[in-house]
Amino acid sequence: MAKVHVIPHTHWDREWYFTxxxxxxxxxxNFTKVIETLESQSSFSCYHLDGQSAIVEDYLKVMPHMRERMAKLVSDKRLFIGPWYTQTDTFNVAGESIIRNLKYGMHVAEQLGHSMTVGYLPDTFGHNAQMPTLFKGCGIDNIIFWRGIDYDQQVERSNFFWQSxxxxxxxxxxxxxxxxxxxxxxxxxxxxxxxxxPMVEKIKALAGLNEVLIPSGGDQVNIDPNLPDTLAKATARSSTGDTYVISSMEEYxxxxxxNSSDFDTFKGEFKIPRYTRIHKTIGSVRYDIKKLNFDIEQFLLKKLEPxxxxxxxxxxxxxxxxxxxxxxxIIECHAHDSMGGCNSDATNADIMHRLKQAEEICHGLYNLIVKDIASxxxxxxxxxxFNNRIKPYSGIVDIVVFSTFADIALEHNGQPIIxxxxxxxTLDGGKVIEVTKDGEKEVAVPPYYRFELKAKLEEIPPLGYLTLSVNEATSMDTAQQGTAAVIENDKLALTLVNGELILTDKQSGRSISNLIQFENQADxxxxxxxxxxxxxxxxxxQPLSxxxxxxxxxxxxxxxxxxxxVPHDLEDRRQGDANSEIVFKLTFTLHHGEQSLQADIDTVNHVKDHRVRVLxxxxxxxxSSISTLPFATIERPIAPVLFNADDNWRERFRECPxxxxxxxxxxxxxxxxxxxxxxxxxxxxxxxxKExxxxxxxxxxxxxxIALTLxxxxxxxxxxxxxxxxGRASGINNTVVHTPDAQLQxxxxxxxxIAMTENASHQxxxxxxxxxxxxxxxxxxQRLNSFENRLERFQVRFDEKPMAKQFSLLAIKEQLELSSVSHSFYDANAIVLRLFNPTEQAIELDMNQFNGFANATIVNYREQELADDKPVVAPNNTIDLQLSCAVASPFDKESC
Structure with missing residues (x-):
C-alpha cells in the first residue's frame, strides 16, 4: 500500500515552435480555466503553473483584472507559481544568470502571495553539477527533475541527496x-x-518509499476538472491498495x-542520455543568440553593474x-528551448529582438551613468x-580619445603615461546649425581625430577609477604596420612557418606546433x-597565409x-562536390605582460548543413578535460563512442553519448x-x-x-x-518545421x-x-564627438556631486574572485557583493575591509540575512554581502 501524490500541472513552454x-x-x-476550476471545486486542492513566474506576468498583462483572484489562490497555496522566472538552461547561460532567474522569479511569485519552494526543472536538457549550490543560495533545499540521470552509473534510487x-x-x-x-x-x-x-509500480520500486510522486500534465495542457473523481476511481481499482490523491510538490x-535519513549522496552532473534525450550538442546551435546573450551578460556583470x-x-x-x-x-530568453536554439525562426527572431532591446537598455544606461561620473x-x-576587479590593476588598457591635436600624450597626476x-x-567635423536674427545658419566644424590607444597604467584602484589628462604632443609611439611572420611579448612568441603557427612559451621553453587548424564536417x-x-x-x-x-x-x-x-549543402556532400569556399580571418594579439595569446576569428558563412570547429x-x-561551471570546475573523462559493428550504444541510450x-x-x-x-x-x-x-x-x-565548436x-x-x-524527431515530430535562419548565413x-600554464587548477x-x-x-x-556612445548627443542635466579624481569602492585582499556587484532589491542605498573561492582551502573573509560602509551584512542570494553565518567561504562556493553606503556626506576616502 502506498500513497501516490498526483501533481496536477501544465508544462508551459513560453515559446518553442510557436511564439x-x-x-x-x-x-x-487555459490559465483562466485553472482559476475558475480551483475556485469552484474545493476537491481540486491545488495546481502547478510549471514553476516559472514569467508566464504569470504575461497572463496578467493581458488579464490584469484576474490578479486579485489569482493572488488569493497563490496565497492559499492552491495555485503554485515560481521559483523560476523562466525554466533555465543550466549549461548555456552564466551562473549569475541562473541566480538572477531564481531571484526575479521568487520575487514576482511572492508579490502574488507565495513562491513555490521547490527547485522544479522538469524538461531542462541536463543539469550542471553546481545546481545544489545555486538552489541553496536562494533558500531552496531540493530539486525535482527529469533528464540526464542514469540509474546504473549514478544512483540506485529516484530520491537521494545531490551534493555540489x-x-x-x-x-x-x-x-x-x-x-x-x-x-x-x-x-x-x-x-x-x-x-x-505499471508506471506507479516502477516508481515505487525505484523510490523504495511508502509515498511516491507522479505528475499529471503535459505541454500546454489545460486543467482537467474530472481529476478528483478519476483519482477516487483509481484508488478503488488499485489491486495493491494504493491511495491516489491530488497533492503538491511542496507537500511531497x-x-x-x-524520510531522508538513509538516502544516498551523489556528486556530479546529470548529462547522460540514458532514458531521455539531453541534446549534448545543443551548445553550438544558433550561435547568434548564444553569442549576443553572452555579450550582454558580460556587459551587465563587468561594466554596467560595477x-x-x-x-x-x-x-x-x-x-x-x-x-x-x-x-x-535576457532571462526571458534563457528557457531550455529558447537559449538552446531549438525553436522556430519566428521565435528566434523574437529572442534576438528581446536580446537587442536588453543590449540597448544596457548601453544607454551605461552611457548616462559614466557620463554623470565623468562630469x-x-x-x-x-x-x-575604470577597474572592474577587486584587486588593483596594472597593465595595458584600451583607450579611445578624440582630439583636435594630431599627436597626443596621456598624463596621470602630471606624470606621463606610456x-x-x-x-x-581623421573625422569630418560636419556642420552645426546656429539660429541668428536672420534665421538658421550652417557653420562648418573643423575636422578632428579619433585615436585608438594602448596605455600602460599602474595601480588602477579596485572597483574604482582614476583620471588621465590628454595633452598635445610633438610625436607619438605608434605600432608599426608590416609583414613580420612573428609576434612576441615578454612571455610568448607566435611564429608562422610554412603556413603553420608555432606558439612558444619563452620562459619554460614549451612549444606547440601547428597551433590552429579548422575542421568542416557535414551536419x-x-x-x-x-x-x-x-x-x-x-x-x-589549407595552410595559413x-x-x-x-x-x-x-x-x-x-x-x-x-x-x-567544401560542399555547399548535404546534396553536394553526397555527390562529393566541393564547390564552396569558407574563408577565415584570424587576428592574434599579444599584450606586454600578459600570458595569454588572444585570438579573434571572423568569417562569413555561405555554406549550409555543416559544423565548423577550430582545432x-x-x-x-x-x-580528461577540465571546464568551468558556476563557481567551480568539473573534470570529465575522455570517453569517445566508436562506431563499429560491436558498438551497441543504441540499445542503451536515447542518443549517442x-x-x-x-x-x-x-x-x-x-x-x-x-x-x-x-x-x-x-x-x-x-x-x-560553449561546446x-x-x-x-x-x-x-x-x-x-582541443576542438572548439564555432x-x-x-x-x-x-x-x-x-x-x-x-527514432522520432525531437520536439514536434509530425510536422516538418523548416528553419532557414538556423543555417546562419x-x-x-x-x-x-590560449595560455600555457604549469597546472589547470581552479585558481x-x-x-x-x-x-x-x-x-x-x-x-x-569631450564635446567633439556625439556618436561614439548611444545617448551622447542628448543633453542631460546632472546634479553636482563632490567626487575625487581617484576612487576605490572596495578592495578584497583574500584569494577570492568577484562574481558580481549588483544593486539591492530592497535597499536603495545598498549594493550586493558576491565573491567565490577558487582555491582548495576554506577562506575566512576579513570583515574589517568593509568598515567604510555604513553596514555590512552576510546574506544569501535573495538578500536574506544569515545572522549566524561566519564569513568563511568554502572552496567552489560563495559569500554574499549586502553593503549599505553612507550617501549623505561627500566621499573623501577610497571606500564607502
Whole structure:
C-alpha cells in the first residue's frame, strides 16, 4: 500500500515552435480555466503553473483584472507559481544568470502571495553539477527533475541527496517517467491497468518509499476538472491498495525531508542520455543568440553593474529599474528551448529582438551613468579609466580619445603615461546649425581625430577609477604596420612557418606546433543535435597565409587567412562536390605582460548543413578535460563512442553519448599523471563558445587536441532517424518545421585566449578568465564627438556631486574572485557583493575591509540575512554581502 501524490500541472513552454504571442493567447483561456476550476471545486486542492513566474506576468498583462483572484489562490497555496522566472538552461547561460532567474522569479511569485519552494526543472536538457549550490543560495533545499540521470552509473534510487562541488547538499527526486507520466489520466480500467498502475509500480520500486510522486500534465495542457473523481476511481481499482490523491510538490518534498535519513549522496552532473534525450550538442546551435546573450551578460556583470555601484556610492541617482528590465529580458530568453536554439525562426527572431532591446537598455544606461561620473571628476578632454576587479590593476588598457591635436600624450597626476597609438582616424567635423536674427545658419566644424590607444597604467584602484589628462604632443609611439611572420611579448612568441603557427612559451621553453587548424564536417542533424552524414569525412583547412602584422612595445598583432573548400549543402556532400569556399580571418594579439595569446576569428558563412570547429593543438597527452561551471570546475573523462559493428550504444541510450561537452567559458587539459616538476597544462578561455571535445591526433596517437565548436548550421527544427539520434524527431515530430535562419548565413566573430600554464587548477583558470574578460574600460569627457556612445548627443542635466579624481569602492585582499556587484532589491542605498573561492582551502573573509560602509551584512542570494553565518567561504562556493553606503556626506576616502 502506498500513497501516490498526483501533481496536477501544465508544462508551459513560453515559446518553442510557436511564439510567445501564441503562448499568451492560449494562456488567456487555459490559465483562466485553472482559476475558475480551483475556485469552484474545493476537491481540486491545488495546481502547478510549471514553476516559472514569467508566464504569470504575461497572463496578467493581458488579464490584469484576474490578479486579485489569482493572488488569493497563490496565497492559499492552491495555485503554485515560481521559483523560476523562466525554466533555465543550466549549461548555456552564466551562473549569475541562473541566480538572477531564481531571484526575479521568487520575487514576482511572492508579490502574488507565495513562491513555490521547490527547485522544479522538469524538461531542462541536463543539469550542471553546481545546481545544489545555486538552489541553496536562494533558500531552496531540493530539486525535482527529469533528464540526464542514469540509474546504473549514478544512483540506485529516484530520491537521494545531490551534493555540489561547493559542498552544498539538496534533496533530489527524479521524475522517472517524465513530467507527462499521467497526462490525460482517465478512469477507464484499461488505461489504469495498462499504463498508470505499471508506471506507479516502477516508481515505487525505484523510490523504495511508502509515498511516491507522479505528475499529471503535459505541454500546454489545460486543467482537467474530472481529476478528483478519476483519482477516487483509481484508488478503488488499485489491486495493491494504493491511495491516489491530488497533492503538491511542496507537500511531497516535506515527506522526503522526513524520510531522508538513509538516502544516498551523489556528486556530479546529470548529462547522460540514458532514458531521455539531453541534446549534448545543443551548445553550438544558433550561435547568434548564444553569442549576443553572452555579450550582454558580460556587459551587465563587468561594466554596467560595477559603475552603478560606484555611482550609488556617491549618491548619484541610478534608475535600477532599467537594470531589472534588462536582466528580465535576457532571462526571458534563457528557457531550455529558447537559449538552446531549438525553436522556430519566428521565435528566434523574437529572442534576438528581446536580446537587442536588453543590449540597448544596457548601453544607454551605461552611457548616462559614466557620463554623470565623468562630469563630476573630469575636465574637458580628460579620460576616466575604470577597474572592474577587486584587486588593483596594472597593465595595458584600451583607450579611445578624440582630439583636435594630431599627436597626443596621456598624463596621470602630471606624470606621463606610456602610450602607443594603434589607429588614428581623421573625422569630418560636419556642420552645426546656429539660429541668428536672420534665421538658421550652417557653420562648418573643423575636422578632428579619433585615436585608438594602448596605455600602460599602474595601480588602477579596485572597483574604482582614476583620471588621465590628454595633452598635445610633438610625436607619438605608434605600432608599426608590416609583414613580420612573428609576434612576441615578454612571455610568448607566435611564429608562422610554412603556413603553420608555432606558439612558444619563452620562459619554460614549451612549444606547440601547428597551433590552429579548422575542421568542416557535414551536419545531417537538426536544431537539437549534431549528427554526421553517413560516410562523410571531415575536411581540414589549407595552410595559413599572412595578411599583415602590427608591432609595438605594448602590443603586437598578426593577421592571417585560412581557407577550406567544401560542399555547399548535404546534396553536394553526397555527390562529393566541393564547390564552396569558407574563408577565415584570424587576428592574434599579444599584450606586454600578459600570458595569454588572444585570438579573434571572423568569417562569413555561405555554406549550409555543416559544423565548423577550430582545432587547437597542445603538447599534452590528456585522459580528461577540465571546464568551468558556476563557481567551480568539473573534470570529465575522455570517453569517445566508436562506431563499429560491436558498438551497441543504441540499445542503451536515447542518443549517442559522445564526449562532446559544454563549458561555462573555459576549457583545459593537463598531464596530471606526470611528476610535479614536469606538470603542464593548456587553458582556453572563450567568449560565448560553449561546446568542446578532446580529440586524438593521428601523428601523435594521443588525446592532445582541443576542438572548439564555432557553429553548426542546419535547416530543420526536428528530423527523424539521425545517425546519432535514432527514432522520432525531437520536439514536434509530425510536422516538418523548416528553419532557414538556423543555417546562419551571416558574418560571425569568435574569440578566445590560449595560455600555457604549469597546472589547470581552479585558481589558475579563474585568474586567466579574469585577465581576459575583466578588462578595464574608459570614457572621455569631450564635446567633439556625439556618436561614439548611444545617448551622447542628448543633453542631460546632472546634479553636482563632490567626487575625487581617484576612487576605490572596495578592495578584497583574500584569494577570492568577484562574481558580481549588483544593486539591492530592497535597499536603495545598498549594493550586493558576491565573491567565490577558487582555491582548495576554506577562506575566512576579513570583515574589517568593509568598515567604510555604513553596514555590512552576510546574506544569501535573495538578500536574506544569515545572522549566524561566519564569513568563511568554502572552496567552489560563495559569500554574499549586502553593503549599505553612507550617501549623505561627500566621499573623501577610497571606500564607502
Amino acid at each position: 510567445q504571442q501564441d503562448s499568451d493567447v492560449l494562456a488567456t483561456y 562541488a561547493g559542498g552544498d547538499s539538496i534533496l533530489a527526486y527524479n521524475l522517472v517517467h517524465g513530467y507527462g507520466a499521467a497526462k490525460n489520466i482517465v478512469a477507464e480500467p484499461a488505461h489504469l491497468d495498462n499504463k498508470i498502475f 518534498v516535506d515527506y522526503l525531508r522526513r 559603475i552603478t555601484a560606484i555611482a550609488k556610492a556617491h549618491g548619484i541617482t541610478v534608475h535600477t529599474e532599467l537594470l531589472d528590465i534588462a536582466w528580465k529580458k 563630476q571628476v573630469c575636465s574637458e578632454g580628460d579620460v576616466i579609466v 602610450t602607443e597609438q594603434v589607429k588614428r582616424d 545531417d542533424g537538426d536544431s537539437y543535435d549534431f549528427s554526421p552524414l553517413e560516410g562523410d569525412m571531415p575536411i581540414y583547412s 599572412l595578411l599583415g602584422s602590427q608591432c609595438g612595445e605594448l602590443m603586437q598583432q598578426m593577421t592571417l587567412q585560412s581557407r577550406i573548400l 587547437i593543438n597542445s603538447d599534452i597527452n590528456a585522459d 559522445v564526449d562532446i561537452e559544454t563549458t561555462e567559458g573555459a576549457v583545459a587539459i593537463t598531464n596530471t599523471s606526470c611528476a610535479e616538476q614536469n606538470s603542464k597544462a593548456l587553458v582556453i578561455t572563450g567568449r560565448g563558445i 568542446y571535445q578532446i580529440l586524438k591526433t593521428a601523428h601523435t596517437n594521443q588525446y592532445d587536441q 557553429f553548426k548550421a542546419v535547416g530543420f527544427l526536428g528530423k527523424d532517424d539521425l545517425l546519432w539520434r535514432p 551571416q558574418s560571425m566573430r569568435f574569440s578566445f585566449a 589558475v583558470i579563474r585568474e586567466l578568465e579574469t585577465a581576459y574578460l575583466n578588462q578595464p574600460f574608459s570614457y572621455q569627457q
